[in-house]
Amino acid sequence: MWIKFVGYWYAEPMSTGPSPSIVLGEGLTVWLTGLPSAGKTTLAAALEKRLLAEGHRVEVLDGDVMRTRLTKGLGFSPEDRDENIRRIGFVAHLLSRNGVIAVVPVISPYRSVREEIRELHDGRFFEVHVATPVEVCSERDVKGLYARQRAGELSGLTGVDDPYEPPVSPEMVLHTETSTLDESVEALWQALHS
């Protein structure tokens, strides 16, 4: 068995943040965390489209783009991952406090740095756990990372041989393995407008 499942089951959490309806128009960071191929980027793009159509200012801070523009030279050690996420969180904060909805689809495996970014945001933070199980992610394998890990060409893959710490109290949990993309985006959109 090549998959070591490092996630764990947890109860569906209650929202602990402020009602996002208060701040959506005034800027908010929507943070999508989850395993590789969980569907974060796809969700982000679909959400961006809907929010732009409503007239909001939206920026998607994609992890891969950020790694070339903002965090070049950083690797995938725990320290480098944290610094990567910290910088993206800093930029999301600058945007969200200026009326922009920053949508951030990044693995962001470690809980402590996500909590650090939540605190920086002072309420303007909506954390979504894209909780697709690793078995489903490894079948989708959008970037071929799971295959490369199996072939021994890559190590340190989050959720397989590197830890993923799921959020304890995210504002939302999405199960993309049992919902269509449209359903997931609709649920997310509703939650942001409720």
Add this chain to the structure above:
Amino acid sequence: MWIKFVGYWYAEPMSTGPSPSIVLGEGLTVWLTGLPSAGKTTLAAALEKRLLAEGHRVEVLDGDVMRTRLTKGLGFSPEDRDENIRRIGFVAHLLSRNGVIAVVPVISPYRSVREEIRELHDGRFFEVHVATPVEVCSERDVKGLYARQRAGELSGLTGVDDPYEPPVSPEMVLHTETSTLDESVEALWQALHS
């Protein structure tokens, strides 16, 4: 004589960009380039205050703050300086295209990377050369850098033993050695509203 003056004189340039009045309310990057102690940060703070009072969204991306939040680990080699400026320019671009006035007081000694950032901005770029002569800067010496350079504790100081390439066609040139702070800010504010 300990100062090697690496700047040079130039004719007062004409504006080559679009009229900023078109885009001020829709986001703009105001890029303040010049030697250490030229007055960039002071000007940025005073401009921020006036623009905030007018109801604009404003972010000052200070070089020193950015070096801890965005570009930690980068040094002062030409490559590192360029990467530092490139990242700040990228963030300013994200802000300015979302309706924010990004005010960026950074030495940014090299012309080519400033031009790269100008192109990225696609018109939303207002470059201000804070053209305080090095003799005046070294007397002000807000951070004690010139003294440390003279004492041999520091090398690679822009304008002294490291090059500064003044803009060829900035939107504005400010001479803080012959104007008060209020006069300089007023001139800058007027130019942004003309």
